[in-house]
Amino acid sequence: MLAHFIVALRSAGIPASLTEYLTLLRGMKEGVADYSVDDFYHLSRATLVKDERHLDRFDRVFGEVFKGLEPPEGDLTRTLPEEWLRKLAEKLLTEEEKAAIEAAGGFDKLMEMLKQRLAEQKGRHQGGSKWIGTAGTSPFGAHGYNPEGVRIGQDESRHRRAVKVWDKREFKDLDDDVEIGTRNIKLALRRLRRFARQGAATELDLPDTIRATANNAGSLDLKLVPERHNTVKVLLFLDIGGSMDDHVRICAELFSACRAEFKHLEHFYFHNCPYERLWTNNRRRRESEVSTWEVLRKYGPDYKAIIVGDAAMSPYEVVQPGGSVEHWNEESGQVWLQRILGHFRRSAWLNPMPQPAWDRYHSAVLLRQIMENRMFPLTLGGLDDMTRELSR
Template sequence: MLIDFFLHLKENRLPVSIKEFLALLEALQQHVIEHSLDDFYVLSRAILVKDETHFDKFDRAFGEYFKGVEALPGMEALIPEDWLRQAVKKHLTDAERAKLEKLGWDKLMETFKKRLAEQKERHSGGSKWIGSGGTSPFGHGGTHPEGIRVGGKSENRSAVKVWEKREYRNLDDSVELGTRNIKVALRRLRRFARQGAAEELDLEGTIAGTARNAGWLDLRLRPERHNAVKVLLFLDIGGSMDDHIRVCEELFSACHSEFKHLEYYYFHNCVYEYLWKDNRRRHSERIDTHDVLHRYGNDYKLIFVGDAAMSPYEILQPWGSVEYNNAEPGATWLRRLTDTWPHAIWLNPESEHAWQYRQSTSLIHNLMGGRMFPLTLDGLERGMRLLSK
């Protein structure tokens, strides 16, 4: 099995060697790690990956190969405590789910503060206290149409607030374009980029022309070999966007290769008062959105990339962000951005027919004046055509 794993890494173009693989086998024989797949992941990445730029590729390859595997063959594994906790999770029928009433934003926050003050011990499987499982709007691992997730992993993605520090990873701009649709979309981006291309100095032609003209300056220009279109790329990262990492990386890689004047920023769900360039430092190296608004001219084309899947509170409500308390609603910031850069579109990786079922997607669609397009060949073509006008 591990030989097949090694070959799988090679197929995914990871520069792993036989020597490193033998070192991994030796570490397993010496019982360097406990009997868990998580420990094996940490050990194998530390031994096999020599350059941190390959971490993302390794993570994807590891996930593909060990999908559904709970333990390495021949190694006894203990059942993780988190799995036992999930055993108390209450599974609701559709009728039971329909009976759960949404508290509303103000009532939800007021009740959460009250629970924090009153609760003195751990709870699991209930409908009131902060805990795991059950139908309480506070905690994790349970089911509620609208609540605050405290710890745990996202499962139903219905939380309007998340009480934890969340880590996102940067998109890989070196991802090879693997699908036919994105390759064809690249040609559309090139066509868009050539429109309005500027001219650059033809130095050799100018020197030759000046020499032939007895020293009188004969300035020669030629069309700029690379495009002169200026693009601002705003990328939603984390949460439900994890399902669309691959297609977003393909688009990100295409934009890096095709646009000479490309600036990009990350945000989560909706844009608020700050953005960031590096997801690993998003809490320590924030960029004021006001600074971005004043940094680039209105000749830039603005492209948002996101699934627009969030709580409506994040768009309409001050303090509505899922991660922190924003002073102004997301709608206010979206209007500022589109007023500054009127040539703006939103690319949505979710299927277009599903947009009508999400209130937040309809809100973003309206705020963008209908300029939302699916992240498909046809959607990119329509979006690029609109931006080029």
């Protein structure tokens, strides 16, 4: 029965191994779980899950596999926020739908169905939330009844002991499939770190040691070179105020997360294309404005400039003086971009838009030309390529 559990876990994408399974069995034999289902749940979780992102998935699989294991102290249907659902349904259902419910066996039957469907959905959740919520055919979906809102046993459970711990699904926010990119971010962080860590550890300065030892009449005098610190300095230019805000934010967070690894990391914001003014804080745009010239003067050519944006705009915003959508720019975006590129020895453009879509925008093609092809998608591979390009 437990082997079945392991298989279920593995097929849900939790990398539980044979070793861990054996550990679990040993733990049970040693009496760690002590015949309590909750403890068994805790024990198996500590043994089989090694990553908080998998905790929610584990809860779901556990609930599925050990359905009915719990003594029937609490009726599941009762712990559903039934009152609420009933009211909601009465308010929102049309007469025909109500009739349909009656035909399906009344409200209790409906609840039963819902429970069943939720259970099914647990199994196929990874594919997305399309199950409950597709237009109209399901009585639940019609009122925007999404599984996040339902959480069997959540609301009322606090006061009742009968709830199953795993049904609370407290680790939902940590699951990586829910949000695109969460997992990627971690891997991406690793790549960025590798990029940032270019210093070497403390090392023996051999020539100097020999010289000093000789000076010291042959008794050893060690000379060490101080550890070289991370030398990578980064300027981030972020395109903000458009459809790509989320991605840009992810990107900014990504870099901030490894801020400690960079010697310097500065953010600047622009809209669509950098012009003569940038700003350092998007919320206080007015007050935090800095002139691009000033940025170029302040940060030396050894900074690596990374521009993040979708590069999708009207071509005029790039090539035409006065083409900016927000203000009158004396010089075109192209001129400013080339100034930035000319100043910093290493620069790259990160584009959160999928690469195949780039060619659809004239501006993206243009900018890519200006960047001399150093435009990279915001993917792991893209980050890799960018890193390689920048650290060359």
